[in-house]
């Protein structure tokens with residue numbers, strides 16, 4: 001039986017001045033999983049998590065955190081839920097570590113403050129007042145405050161905002177560790193790589209509604225028909241390589257199940273003139289991008305990769321990367337832009 | 346919708362009741378009170394308003410004849426000190442608390458603390474206790490200076506002073522929260538300072554309302570500032586608190602407390 005959800009949101013509606021900024025939104029998060037709420041600015045992510053945190057009362061719909069109502073059962077829920085607000089919520093006049101100690105003192109068995117602060121690199125600014133911290137330092141302190149009480153559910157609103165790559169890594173490592181400990185982590189983000197690398201489940205939100213849900217793989221598949229997409233070898237090398245020898249070599253390969261029409265999908269880079277497959281019957285296509293990437297599409301098998309490697313060797317080029325896969329390198333960002341549109345908010 | 350592989354719900358732990366994962370309520374509130382007290386006593390501007398200003402007023406009124414006081418037969422220091430103590434209560438419970446709460450509200454501090462086991466009720470309790478702790482420091486400093494200047498308070502009125510201080514604190518903290526919870530932080534900064542100056546000059550705090558110009562004299566006794574001032578003077582000069590002042594303070598506390606609880610916005 002699947003574990004009961006740590007968070008269950010059904011038909012959530014929240015209006016400001018009559019305008020519904022969260023509009024019949026459904027959301028589920030499970031223990032031991034990272035659930036990302038992904039959406040553009042103004043999509044209603046913060047409003048949604050604030051309803052889950054008991055900071056705002058819904059206008060309609062139900063929110064259950066660990067089976068409890070965040071507003072009515074707040075007293076029972078608060079010790080079990082950790083919160084990192086988008087705007088930090090840190091008092092500005094106190095020193096960083098003093099703030100963390102203070103939040104820790106609200107719990108019966110908090111995490112070890114020294115260990116946590118070493119973990120998140122807070123020691124270097126432990127005695128600095130919050131007012132003087134950089135954005136990334138504040139974010140790390142706010143994250144520490146969210147987890148210091150050993151919560152079962154953690155809400156992180158745009159946790160990586162303003163962080164350098166090192167901080168981000170430290171934060172992601174901590175999130176993964178929490179997940180391994182069975183904590184339900186709900187994070188909002190508009191960063192694709194954050195959702196892609198971290199989330200077990202992604203809810204794409206726009207205009208206050210969930211417009212797509214699933215694992216990253218599901219979303220990539222639903223958005224791009226990846227399961228049916230022809231296999232590819234993606235080569236990152238230098239621009240201007242002759243592709244004809246490769247096309248010829250591939251066409252000469254024996255292959256059992258010739259896939260008809262293994263042409264590049266629309267949306268892939270436009271082939272250079274003269275890059276067309278040498279024979280009409282070849283299931284292979286080789287498409288050169290202007291940036292030195294080459295997409296080889298067809299019935300990819302180890303022999304095909306060997307042919308690609310031999311072609312590169314013949315040209316005396318060491319590729320930066322050779323990747324096999326399906327589709328044409330669609331990312332979550334492509335799916336996201338397809339779902340939410342490309343205009344600015 | 347698709348779901349990931351299910352996680353497991355802590356099989357070893359019995360379903361935690363929640364409340365036993367929080368520190369005991371008294372410890373949470375004590376921690377918050379001490380946090381608030383330290384924040385006020387460490388902030389230069391707050392110290393200026395809560396400690397330096399009352400002491401300057403005390404020394405200024407006692408040692409200079411800059412104001413021609415009708416001390417009604419009392420010594421200058423005996424006559425002025427109760428009002429300075431009332432001013433100290435106002436500066437901490439009202440001005441300093443309004444400004445601190447307004448900026449904490451703007452910066453999301455109130456919301457963040459409300460999500461911890463402290464909760465909104467604990468936050469309020471911590472704030473009130475923090476105010477009282479700062480007032481203890483004020484009373485020690487002001488009484489020390491006043492005694493050095495020859496102050497002889499009516500000892501019989503000392504227990505009443507405690508009650509008057511608590512009542513004044515309640516009324517002015519409610520006013521502070523009403524402002525802090527409804528106006529923008531910059532607005533609160535301006536209004537809280539301005540109001541303190543206005544009440545100081547014309548609110549019957551330092552000097553008896555009766556010594557003010559005619560229309561103000563009648564008005565000031567009905568203000569929380571005038572009522573607090575009269576109550577302090579009654580206790581420390583004569584050893585008895587006028588019932589009228591107590592009724593006025595109770596009325597303001599009820600009205601402002603009701604307003605703050607209805608109108609306070611956390612966002």
Ligand SMILES: Nc1ncnc2c1ncn2[C@@H]1O[C@H](COP(=O)(O)OP(=O)(O)O)[C@@H](O)[C@H]1O
Nearest residue numbers: 016021039040041042043044045046047048612
């Ligand atoms: N207190 C508020 N009053 C009025 N409108 C608000 C308020 N808070 C947010 N909004 C509006 O609601 C929408 C959703 O905001 P928010 O939940 O913060 O989105 P996100 O976190 O996804 O960027 C935005 O259009 C925002 O301007």
Ligand SMILES: [Mg+2]
Nearest residue numbers: 045046047086
């Ligand atoms: Mg947001």
